[in-house]
Amino acid sequence: MKFTSSDKQPSKGVSAVETLIGRQTEIVGDTSFSGGLHVDGVLTGAVIARTDKPAHLSVSESGRIEGEVRVPTIVLNGIINGDVHALEKITLGGKARVNGNVVYRSLEMQAGAQVNGRLTHESNVPAAITHKQDGESPESSESHVIDGRDAFHHQQANG
Numbered sequence: 001m002k003f004t005s006s007d008k009q010p011s012k013g014v015s016a017v018e019t020l021i022g023r024q025t026e027i028v029g030d031t032s033f034s035g036g037l038h039v040d041g042v043l044t045g046a047v048i049a050r051t052d053k054p055a056h057l058s059v060s061e062s063g064r065i066e067g068e069v070r071v072p073t074i075v076l077n078g079i080i081n082g083d084v085h086a087l088e089k090i091t092l093g094g095k096a097r098v099n100g101n102v103v104y105r106s107l108e109m110q111a112g113a114q115v116n117g118r119l120t121h122e123s124n125v126p127a128a129i130t131h132k133q134d135g136e137s138p139e140s141s142e143s144h145v146i147d148g149r150d151a152f153h154h155q156q157a158n159g
Contacts, residue, residue: 023062030067039063039078046082047071061095068100076113083117 017036021027025041034053042064049055049071057071063078070085077093083100084090090104094112101117109115 017058021063039065042066049087061093 017038019033019035019037021037021039021041021043023040026044027042028044030045031037031043031047032050033047034050034055036056036058037047039057039059040062044066046068047057047065047070048068049057055071056073056075057069058075059065059078059080061077065078065080065082067082068085069080069082070087072086072088074084074086074090075093076090076096076098078095079097079099081099084098084102084104086102086104086107089106089108090102091108092098092110092113092115094110096110096113098115098117101120102115103120103122105122107119107121
């Protein structure tokens with residue numbers, strides 16, 4: 001794996017990739033980790049970051065996860081079939097596919113990425129950039145939900 005200066009780096013406090021799941025590897029069962037995890041192969045089962053240490057997940061174009069994902073920082077270029085909880089930030093590359101709901105604090109999405117489920121912004125977690133309406137307190141725990149399927153059907157109906 002080659003990193004260049006333009007590649008997304010793990011969030012502050014997270015070391016480089018410590019665990020690599022290769023293209024020819026398939027792991028069945030829940031996975032718990034800390035540090036950096038990079039998936040080129042297939043993980044079937046929940047992927048959960050340990051809460052006592054920083055964690056970063058990256059999934060390449062050839063990588064796939066079949067199950068729920070709960071990780072602070074995620075860079076996705078492959079496929080996740082399951083709900084995703086990005087406690088800090090999720091970056092969806094142009095070939096990313098999520099078939100499930102995405103709960104996030106910060107979202108970056110490139111053209112071509114697909115989410116087939118709901119996008120839910122958790123505003124009760126302090127975010128780097130917040131938007132509040134007049135009279136709204138900063139402690140508001142309101143969530144903002146976008147359902148990609150509804151937006152698509154609305155766009156198709158209105159031409």
